[in-house]
Amino acid sequence: MGIWIEESAKVLVQGITGKQGMFHADKMVEYGTNIVGGCTPGKGGQTVDLQGKKFPVWNSMFEAIEATDADATVIYVPPPFAGEAIMEAADAFDQIKGEGVVVCITEGIPTLDMVKAVAFVENRPGVRLIGPNCPGIITPGENGGAKIGIMPGHIHAKGRIGIVSKSGTLTYEAVAQTMSIGEGQSTCVGIGGDPINGTGFIDCLAAFQADSQTEAIVMIGEIGGNAEEEAAAWAKENVTKPIVGFVAGATAPPGKRMGHAGAIISGGKGTAVEKFAAFEAADIACAKDPSEIGAVLLEALKKAGLRNE
Amino acid sequence: MNDRDNAAAQFKGVLWLASDSDTMNIHEYQGKALFKAHGVNVLNGVHCTTVDDALNAYDSLQSKVVAVKSQIHAGGRGKGNLYRSNSDELVMEGGVKIAFSREDVKTYATNILGHVLVTKQTGQEGKIVNHLYVESGCDIAHEYYLALLVDREHKSVLIMASTEGGMDIEEVAEETPELLHKVNVDPNVGLMGYQIRDLGLALGLSGASHKSFGKMLRSLYNLFVKEDCAMVEINPLVRTADDDMVALDAKVSFDENAEFRHKNWDDLRDLSEEEDVEIRAKETGLSYVKLDGNIGCLVNGAGLAMATMDVIKLYGGEPANFLDVGGGANEEQVKTAFSIILEDPNVKGILVNIFGGIMRCDIIARGVIAATEALDLDVPLVVRLAGTNVVEGKAILAESTLNIHPADDLAEGAQKIVELIGGGA
Numbered sequence: 001m002g003i004w005i006e007e008s009a010k011v012l013v014q015g016i017t018g019k020q021g022m023f024h025a026d027k028m029v030e031y032g033t034n035i036v037g038g039c040t041p042g043k044g045g046q047t048v049d050l051q052g053k054k055f056p057v058w059n060s061m062f063e064a065i066e067a068t069d070a071d072a073t074v075i076y077v078p079p080p081f082a083g084e085a086i087m088e089a090a091d092a093f094d095q096i097k098g099e100g101v102v103v104c105i106t107e108g109i110p111t112l113d114m115v116k117a118v119a120f121v122e123n124r125p126g127v128r129l130i131g132p133n134c135p136g137i138i139t140p141g142e143n144g145g146a147k148i149g150i151m152p153g154h155i156h157a158k159g160r161i162g163i164v165s166k167s168g169t170l171t172y173e174a175v176a177q178t179m180s181i182g183e184g185q186s187t188c189v190g191i192g193g194d195p196i197n198g199t200g201f202i203d204c205l206a207a208f209q210a211d212s213q214t215e216a217i218v219m220i221g222e223i224g225g226n227a228e229e230e231a232a233a234w235a236k237e238n239v240t241k242p243i244v245g246f247v248a249g250a251t252a253p254p255g256k257r258m259g260h261a262g263a264i265i266s267g268g269k270g271t272a273v274e275k276f277a278a279f280e281a282a283d284i285a286c287a288k289d290p291s292e293i294g295a296v297l298l299e300a301l302k303k304a305g306l307r308n309e
Numbered sequence: 310m311n312d313r314d315n316a317a318a319q320f321k322g323v324l325w326l327a328s329d330s331d332t333m334n335i336h337e338y339q340g341k342a343l344f345k346a347h348g349v350n351v352l353n354g355v356h357c358t359t360v361d362d363a364l365n366a367y368d369s370l371q372s373k374v375v376a377v378k379s380q381i382h383a384g385g386r387g388k389g390n391l392y393r394s395n396s397d398e399l400v401m402e403g404g405v406k407i408a409f410s411r412e413d414v415k416t417y418a419t420n421i422l423g424h425v426l427v428t429k430q431t432g433q434e435g436k437i438v439n440h441l442y443v444e445s446g447c448d449i450a451h452e453y454y455l456a457l458l459v460d461r462e463h464k465s466v467l468i469m470a471s472t473e474g475g476m477d478i479e480e481v482a483e484e485t486p487e488l489l490h491k492v493n494v495d496p497n498v499g500l501m502g503y504q505i506r507d508l509g510l511a512l513g514l515s516g517a518s519h520k521s522f523g524k525m526l527r528s529l530y531n532l533f534v535k536e537d538c539a540m541v542e543i544n545p546l547v548r549t550a551d552d553d554m555v556a557l558d559a560k561v562s563f564d565e566n567a568e569f570r571h572k573n574w575d576d577l578r579d580l581s582e583e584e585d586v587e588i589r590a591k592e593t594g595l596s597y598v599k600l601d602g603n604i605g606c607l608v609n610g611a612g613l614a615m616a617t618m619d620v621i622k623l624y625g626g627e628p629a630n631f632l633d634v635g636g637g638a639n640e641e642q643v644k645t646a647f648s649i650i651l652e653d654p655n656v657k658g659i660l661v662n663i664f665g666g667i668m669r670c671d672i673i674a675r676g677v678i679a680a681t682e683a684l685d686l687d688v689p690l691v692v693r694l695a696g697t698n699v700v701e702g703k704a705i706l707a708e709s710t711l712n713i714h715p716a717d718d719l720a721e722g723a724q725k726i727v728e729l730i731g732g733g734a
Contacts, residue, residue: 110537111567112459112534112564150636150666151666152667154697165612166612167610167612168610168636169612169613169666170612170616172696223615250622251615253600258614291720
C-alpha cells in the first residue's frame with residue numbers, strides 16, 4: 001500500500017532526454033521504479049538507455065499515456081516550460097484515465113505560471129499534483145519500490161511511518177532518523193518549498209490516516225505561510241495515528257527569504273514559534289532538533305502501544 | 310480570536326511577498342513609467358540625478374506646485390530623515406517634499422541627493438539617495454489604497470483596496486479591517502467586470518471616478534500578469550477634484566523566477582540597492598543570507614540549512630549565516646561558499662552539514678579539503694556527512710592532515726563547533 005503511489009506504479013518521465021531527466025530516470029530504474037518511458041516534444045520515436053535497457057520516448061503526454069497506461073509522471077522540465085508540462089500531463093491523465101499523479105521536481109517556476117497550473121489541476125479532481133520544487137514521492141518496497149523523484153533511494157526501507165515535508169534534505173534526515181530506531185517508511189512525500197504548490201500537508205495527513213500500512217506520521221514544516229498551523233488544527237480533529245513534528249527556521253530573521261521561495265517571515269507571521277505552538281496544541285510530539293526525531297518518534301510509538309521496548 | 314483579529318492576521322498572512330528578497334524591486338519613477346505604458350493614470354514627472362536636472366524638470370513641468378521625491382527601495386520615505394553620510398548630522402526632515410517655487414526645488418534636491426535617507430523600513434544605516442523624481446502637483450479630493458499581490462493561501466492574485474489611503478495599511482488592517490476590501494481573481498477566468506464594479510462601489514465611488522477606477526484596475530491587473538509582478542501597491546491612489554483617479558505612488562516588484570522572459574529587467578535593476586555578497590552568492594548558484602552570529606554554516610538544502618542554524622542555537626551558539634549550496638554543488642561552488650562565509654569577520658568556526666542524495670559525500674569531502682587548503686582556513690571546522698557514499702567521504706577527511714573535526718549527526722556537529730569556538734557568542 002502506501003499512499004497514492006503503489007510499489008508497482010507505472011511511471012513516465014517528462015524531459016527524459018534532458019541531462020537532469022536522464023540522470024534521475026536512470027537512478028529510478030536502478031531503484032526498481034517501473035519506468036515505462038518518457039516524453040520530450042520533438043523527440044518522439046527515439047529511445048533512451050537506462051541501466052542497459054531501452055525506454056521509448058513520445059512527443060506528447062497524450063500519446064505516452066495512451067501507449068503505456070501510466071499511473072504517474074515526473075517532471076524534470078526547465079522552469080520556462082514546467083508550468084505547461086504540468087497542465088499537459090494533468091489534461092492527458094484526466095481525459096484518458098480520469099486520474100493520475102503528476103510530480104514536479106523543477107525549481108524556479110514563475111509564481112503566476114504556478115497559479116495558473118494549480119487552478120488547472122484543481123479543475124481535474126482525479127489528478128494530483130505533488131510539488132513543484134520538491135524531492136518527489138517514494139513508496140519503498142521489499143525489493144526496490146516506486147521512487148519518483150530525486151531522493152537517494154538506498155536510505156529508505158519499507159515500513160509503517162509516513163513522512164511529509166516541505167524540504168528535501170530534511171526529509172532524508174527524517175528518513176535516516178526512522179531507520180535509526182529500526183522503522184521503515186510507508187510513503188515519503190516532499191510537498192516542496194514554493195509558495196504556490198499542489199498537494200499540501202492536509203492532503204497527506206488524510207491519506208496517511210486512511211492508509212492501512214501507515215501507523216505513525218512524521219511531519220516536517222518550515223517558516224512562512226500558515227500551512228503547518230492549518231494542518232495541525234485539522235490533524236487534531238481528524239488524525240488518530242501518532243504524529244511527530246519538526247519546523248525548520250526558528251533562527252531565521254524576519255523579512256529574509258531562506259533559500260526556498262516560500263520560506264519567509266512577513267509582518268511577524270509564519271514563525272517557527274507559532275508553528276511549534278500549533279503542533280503542540282494539536283498533541284503533535286515535537287522534536288526541537290532533527291537529530292531527535294528518532295527518539296521522539298520512538299516515545300510516540302511506545303505511548304500509542306505500537307512498540308514495546 | 311475575534312473576527313477583527315482574524316481579519317488582521319489574514320491580511321498579514323497575504324503580505325508575505327511585500328518584503329521578499331526573492332522579488333526584484335524597482336523605483337517609483339520606473340514603476341510610474343510602467344504604469345504610463347499600460348494606461349494607468351499618473352501625473353507628469355521627471356527622473357533626475359542632479360540638482361540641475363531637478364531645476365530643469367521644474368521648468369519643464371509648468372506646475373505651480375511640484376513634489377520632490379527621494380527614490381529608494383523602501384517605504385516610509387515621507388516620514389524619513391536625511392543625514393550626511395558617515396555622520397549623524399541631520400540634513401532635512403522628510404524624504405518627500407512639496408515645493409512651491411524654483412528655490413524650494415533647489416533646496417530640497419540639494420538636501421536629498423547624495424545624502425542618506427533613514428526610514429522605518431531601511432534600518433538605522435539608511436540608504437544613499439542617488440535618484441530623485443520631480444512630479445507635478447494635483448488637487449486631491451480623497452486618498453485611497455490599492456494593491457495587487459499573490460495570495461499564497463488562496464493560490465490566486467488578490468486585490469485589496471481601502472478608503473483609508475496615505476496611511477500605514479497594516480494599521481488599517483489591524484484597527485479597521487472592515488475598511489479593507491478584498492477580491493480574489495479566479496485564475497481560470499481572470500478579473501471579471503462585476504468584481505471591478507463592486508470594488509469601486511465599496512470605495513464609495515460613483516460616476517466619472519467609478520469609471521476611471523474601473524479602467525485603472527483593469528489596466529493594473531493586465532500589467533500585473535503581463536509583467537510577472539509579485540506586488541503592485543499604490544498608496545495613495547487619489548481622486549482628483551475633477552473626479553479622475555490617479556496613482557500618486559507606485560511600488561512595483563517582480564517575481565525573479567520570471568526573469569527569463571523579461572529582458573528589460575536588467576535595465577531596471579538597481580544593484581546599489583541589493584546586498585553585494587548575496588548577489589555574488591546567487592551568481593554561483595548559492596543561496597546566502599548573512600546573520601549576526603559567529604558560526605558559519607555550509608549546508609545542502611534550504612530546510613536542512615535552516616535546521617542547522619536552529620540546532621547551533623539550541624546548543625548555545627549563534628549562526629553567522631544561512632547558506633544552501635543546492636542539490637548538485639561541485640568543488641568550485643564549495644570553495645566559493647567557504648570564501649563567502651570567511652568574508653564575514655565575525656566567523657570563528659564553520660559547521661559543514663551535508664546529507665548526500667544526488668550529491669555524493671566523497672565529492673563534498675574533496676571539495677572541503679581543496680577549499681580549506683586554498684583558503685588557508687584558520688578557524689575550527691566541523692564536518693558532518695551522511696547519505697550517499699558517506700563511508701568514502703569520511704575516509705577522505707580522516708586521511709587528510711588538515712584539522713577537520715568529524716561528526717556523525719547534526720546535534721554532535723553543533724555541540725562540537727560550539728565547544729571549539731569556546732562557547733556561545
